[in-house]
Amino acid sequence: MxxxxxxxxxxxxxxxxxxxxxxxxxxxxxxxxxxxxxxxxxxxxxxxxxxxxxxxxxxxxSADGSCRxxxxxxxxxxxxxxxxxxxxxxxxxxxxxxxxxxxxxxxxxxxxxxxxxxxxxxxxxxxxxxxxxxxxxxxxxxxxxxxxxxxxxxxxxxxxxxxxxxxxxxxxxxxxxFEVPLIIGMLNIIGVVTYEQLKDKRRIIIFFIFCFAAPITPGQEPMSMVSLAIALTLLVEMSIQFCRFNDRRRDRQRPEWADLDDDEASPLYSPGADPQSSGPVRGSGPVASSGPLNTPPERPAPRQRFDSHDSSGFDDVL
Known part of the structure; x- marks a missing residue:
């Protein structure tokens, strides 16, 4: 378009x-x-x-006592x-x-x-x-x-x-x-934040959540502030656990050579194998030759009968 x-x-x-x-x-x-x-x-x-x-x-x-x-x-x-x-x-x-x-x-x-x-x-x-x-x-x-x-x-x-x-x-x-935990999860998915970064700063995050809930609620009364802070703390903790699960899944799918520098060679063996634990390499032996597969044997050419009176046969022999 x-x-x-x-x-x-x-x-x-x-x-x-x-x-x-x-x-x-x-x-x-x-x-x-x-x-x-x-x-x-x-x-x-x-x-x-x-x-x-x-x-x-x-x-x-009101005249009738109703709530207005x-x-x-x-x-x-x-x-x-x-x-x-x-x-x-x-x-x-x-x-x-x-x-x-x-x-x-x-x-x-x-x-x-x-x-x-x-x-x-x-x-x-x-x-x-x-x-x-x-x-x-x-x-x-x-x-x-x-x-x-x-x-x-x-x-x-x-x-x-x-x-x-x-x-x-x-x-x-x-x-x-309540959208804050969703934002944290999306930042983790795109690779901006990791679980290790959030885990070490969990207490600081909770402290800022309570500081955020104090002035943001209208009226600044304690019930609204505490309810919002506790709910946000639970949701942020859920988002942190999501980051933990997502990082583990990402590490399982990420190959080892992806974390190496551009000028660093990757190992030639698998990460779980020890190159010193294997035995010596055995010498190679002769390889038996094999004939052609599914090939019928060649039939010998028919012999020609020699006749002393037939010079053409003598010429053929010569």
Whole structure:
């Protein structure tokens, strides 16, 4: 394909991805306030960590006593609904735009590169989802710690903008942080880092993980920081063990002469054999000659009878 054809293909796949994103955003906006297929609304799922808090630490502004967030601006909830719906639409449309990205990259890859890329994308999506689920579970403990810290002297009234910003930020931070072990594994596959390098620096890596989790979590409350640090430590340890397995497999498949210098000769015997352990070489003996194989014996030429009265026979004998 020419450069112009590549650009046209890229434009076509971007248009398909944007259409899928727009459709997913509309579905997310509808799901924010309306139940779909019997599922709870998206707004209820996002409010659930806040609504599980004790009633005495939440301000109640509704007439029926239901759990609601506070809106302080005329367009706050309108913009918030489209913001949350857009993020939900990005998740809904992910199969489409990921497939379009895959179809655009695949023609330029070899067979083994396609397989590696497919595994990489699948593991990345799974790790991001696991990180987001862990963040959703941690939010309840984090809010309870933050909002009950001074519950005797104050009552918390969270507005929708601050609460959803805190929630979405925590989901994204946990999801992206869970990609760190995958990056370590990919660096080991391409040969940038080895197991020996990571093994000697394991304590330093764990220390930096806790230092990273302290400022990156919104609110900086201990439950979120400790949960993120412990989860990352376990995942990084799994990636280190993967590096150990991959290095051993690579060493088994790598020949001994590949580690020699350019001006160094490789040994003439196998690595597991000892050239001094073998006995003396026996002398060579004569080789018996063999006749031709599958060749019929030659028949003797027929004798000619000599006649004294026949001069032609005498001439033949002469």
């Amino acid at each position: 020419t450069l112009v054809e590549h650009i046209k293909e890229l434009r076509r796949r971007l248009i398909i991805s944007l259409i899928a994103l727009a459709v997913g955003t509309v579905l997310g906006v509808i799901w924010f306030e309306h139940s779909v297929f019997g599922l709870p609304t998206l707004g209820y799922l996002l409010r659930e960590p806040y609504c599980r808090l004790p009633d005495e630490v939440r301000a109640d502004f 967030l506070l809106a302080t601006g005329p367009f706050e909830m309108f913009g918030l609904r489209f913001k949350v719906g857009g993020l939900a639409g990005l998740v809904f449309a992910s199969p489409v735009w990921l497939s379009q990205l895959w179809l655009f990259i695949t023609p330029g890859l070899h067979k083994n590169e396609r397989r590696s890329t497919a595994i990489f994308v699948t593991v990345a999506v799974v790790l991001f989802v696991l990180g987001a689920l862990l963040a959703y579970w941690v939010i309840s403990f984090g809010l309870e710690f933050l909002l009950t810290f001074a519950s005797e002297s104050s009552t918390t009234a969270l507005n929708g903008k601050l609460y959803f910003s805190f929630l979405i930020g925590l989901l994204l931070i946990f999801g992206v942080s």
